[in-house]
Amino acid sequence: MRAIAVSEYGATPSLMNVPRPEPGPGEILVKVVAAGLNPFDWKVVDGILKDTVEASFPIVLGTDGAGVVEEVGPDVTRFRPGEQVFGGFQDLARGTGTYAEYAIGREDAPIAQMPEGLIYTQAAAVPTASTTAFNLVREAQLDEDQTVLVVGATGGVGQAVVQLAANQGAKVIATAREDMAEEMRGLGAAEIVDHARGDLNGQVLAAHSDGIDTVIDMVSDKAGVERLTTLLRPGGTYLSTIWSLNPDALAAQEIRGVNLQNSSSTGLLEEVGDLIEAGKLKVRIHREVSLEEAPAALARNRAGSSRGKTVIRV
Ligand SMILES: NC(=O)c1ccc[n+]([C@@H]2O[C@H](COP(=O)([O-])OP(=O)(O)OC[C@H]3O[C@@H](n4cnc5c(N)ncnc54)[C@H](OP(=O)(O)O)[C@@H]3O)[C@@H](O)[C@H]2O)c1
Numbered sequence: 001m002r003a004i005a006v007s008e009y010g011a012t013p014s015l016m017n018v019p020r021p022e023p024g025p026g027e028i029l030v031k032v033v034a035a036g037l038n039p040f041d042w043k044v045v046d047g048i049l050k051d052t053v054e055a056s057f058p059i060v061l062g063t064d065g066a067g068v069v070e071e072v073g074p075d076v077t078r079f080r081p082g083e084q085v086f087g088g089f090q091d092l093a094r095g096t097g098t099y100a101e102y103a104i105g106r107e108d109a110p111i112a113q114m115p116e117g118l119i120y121t122q123a124a125a126v127p128t129a130s131t132t133a134f135n136l137v138r139e140a141q142l143d144e145d146q147t148v149l150v151v152g153a154t155g156g157v158g159q160a161v162v163q164l165a166a167n168q169g170a171k172v173i174a175t176a177r178e179d180m181a182e183e184m185r186g187l188g189a190a191e192i193v194d195h196a197r198g199d200l201n202g203q204v205l206a207a208h209s210d211g212i213d214t215v216i217d218m219v220s221d222k223a224g225v226e227r228l229t230t231l232l233r234p235g236g237t238y239l240s241t242i243w244s245l246n247p248d249a250l251a252a253q254e255i256r257g258v259n260l261q262n263s264s265s266t267g268l269l270e271e272v273g274d275l276i277e278a279g280k281l282k283v284r285i286h287r288e289v290s291l292e293e294a295p296a297a298l299a300r301n302r303a304g305s306s307r308g309k310t311v312i313r314v
Contacts, residue, residue, distance in 0.1 A: 003100030004294045004312075005058035009047040013061055013099075013295045021096050021104045023073035028105045030085060034124035035098035036064030037294070037310040038156065042302050049092060056095035061298075062312070063090040065098030066114060066123035076107050086123035087111030087269055098124075099294050101314060110264035115273035122276070125156070125283045125309035130272045132262040133160030136239055137168065139258055140214050144169030149204060149231065152218030153189065154180045155306045157241060161216050162187045163281050173204060173212070175219075180307060187282065204231055213237070220244055229255060284308035 001020045004013050023029040040048070041061045049055070066086035069079050079085065087110050089103040090096065096104045105111045110131070114123045136157070142148060148165050152158045153174035166172050166188025174189035181192045193203040204212065211233040218241045220228060225244045232238060234254040238245060243259040250257030275281040286308035289297045294312045301310060 001101040002291060003060040003097075004062070004291060005060045005095075005099075006045050007058045009045065009050055011045070013045060013298055015292055015295075016058055018058060018060060018095075018100070020102050021094065023071050023076075023104060025074045026076060026107045027073040028069050028076060028079050028085075028107065028111075029071040029073075030065070030067045030089060030103050030105055031070045032065050032067040032089075032098050032100060032103050032314045033120040034066050035062045035294075035312040035314060036124040036127065036129075037062075037297055037301060037312060038064060038128045039301060040128065041099075042298050044092070045298075053092045055092040059092060059095045060097035060100045060103075061294075062098035062100070062103075063088050064124055064127040065089050065103055066120040067103070067314075070102065078107050079111075084114040084120075085111050086114050086118075086127060087266070088127050088264060099291065099312060099314075110266055110269055112266045112269040112273065115277050117277040118273065121285060121288060121311045121313065122283055124311050125285055126272060126276065127264065127269060128262065129156035129309060130160045130276075130281065130283065131264040131268050132157050132241060132260070133164055134268065134272055135262055136161055136216050136241070136260055137164040139260060140165070140216060140237055140239055142168045142170040142214060145171060146213040147171045147173065147208060148214040148216060149173045149175075149193075149212055149228070150189075150216050151175050151195075151200070151220055151228065153184060154308075155218055156309045157218050159184075159187055159284055159308055160281060162189050165216070166190075167280055170214075175200070183284070187284075201227055201231060211236070215239070217244070218242065222246075229253065285311055287311070288313055
């Protein structure tokens with residue numbers, strides 16, 4: 001089958017012909033219709049998991065996907081052939097992923113039936129970004145009228161964070177370049193600060209001289225976190241998806257710091273699917289590409305300027 005894969009860590013992803021995987025006990029084989037691109041996919045190529053998982057090469061890239069159950073392995077009770085499913089499908093130990101004609105899913109993995117109102121490309125954009133945003137906003141414990149700065153708001157995770165935080169009644173300050181400002185307001189941002197103009201602190205303090213309650217940050221390194229922490233009032237909360245925080249150092253400043261590792265489940269995917277169907281969470285697809293175009297799309301995502309989700313039509 002056709003797949004986008006790498007033969008070693010650090011290699012440039014390319015289109016390869018790899019064997020179609022066979023579902024083992026507790027596994028399903030899914031004919032992938034669309035795969036969702038995440039920064040995690042190029043981080044896998046860089047070797048982010050090389051000390052924790054014994055991978056089989058070539059590794060087919062891609063965690064998120066949506067498609068149709070083609071076959072079920074022995075002992076599978078939750079799925080039947082022909083069902084439309086979406087969720088997380090990568091298995092590095094087997095070298096399988098969603099940038100391919102077929103992927104393997106485990107019955108106990110975060111995989112759910114596709115909500116009726118969603119098409120495959122939308123469903124493939126949901127699993128990692130929307131569940132991470134859901135967990136971030138839950139962990140932030142936002143009260144109504146609290147002020148939250150979302151750094152990286154224009155990305156896949158950030159766009160969902162902005163909407164979910166605004167749904168909770170929080171006042172959302174979103175980072176966005178000029179061309180995305182209106183879009184972010186449409187998703188519920190009350191204020192925009194433009195990271196391309198520099199001095200984020202100055203822009204936030206101009207309207208909030210006594211500080212803010214929460215930062216949800218998908219972007220900043222340790223130095224950036226140190227700068228933005230000074231915006232928080234004592235008792236505030238700082239969350240990072242890229243593990244830039246030192247929670248002990250923050251606790252000494254009366255700030256709750258959380259490096260969030262996403263954990264998903266079938267129930268959470270269903271909950272997020274319900275929000276989308278109810279119109280309470282919009283998934284903005286920035287770009288749809290073919291399988292052949294996926295390596296270039298990965299390179300673009302690595303370089304920045306994501307304006308929402310990229311989806312690969314397989
Ligand atoms: N820990 C976990 O479990 C977990 C889960 C999901 C994601 N993540 C990580 O979270 C990060 C974000 O994921 P994503 O899917 O949302 O990525 P994405 O779709 O690529 O979006 C990143 C966004 O950040 C913006 N950005 C870049 N530099 C910025 C800056 N200095 N200030 C403000 N915004 C900036 C980018 O826009 P411009 O380039 O135009 O500025 C882009 O819109 C990734 O590193 C991902 O691996 C971690």
